[in-house]
Amino acid sequence: GDYEGGFDPADLEVLFHSMRTNYYSWVSGFSALTMRNTDTPELGNEFAGTLSKIQPDIALSVAKVIFSSDCRDKLNKLGTEVLIIQSKEDIAVPESVAYYLHRHLPNSRLEMINAEGHFAHISAPAEVINSIKSFI
Helix, strand or coil: CCCCCCCCHHHHHHHHHHHHHCHHHHHHHHHHHHHCCCCCHHHHHHHHHHHHCCCHHHHHHHHHHHHHCCCHHHHHHCCCCEEEEEEECCCCCCHHHHHHHHHHCCCEEEEEEEEECCCHHHHCHHHHHHHHHHHC
């Protein structure tokens, strides 16, 4: 339909294979890629440290749930007001997904913030806080 997002099953299998065969190497690459803040590599390093503390089999199970879940058919049932915060260059959730959610979630507000990567609450906490404050 009008959804642009998600991951190709073959790409997900490559991701899961990487996690199974060399978890700690995967952690290093994945954390830098998702954090996306090349000017502050310590953020990616901190995230890598966090991921490294998770048992690889548990991390793989969680990743499979995250990357394989699809709840789009339930979006229109949510009646609560929702704030969608979207950063730039998010490899996990592109802008098209944020727009899709905004179109399909009743009572939603979309905030495009000046931050990069998937973890804006870590890399740009002031931006996220300002969005939340203005929403509430």
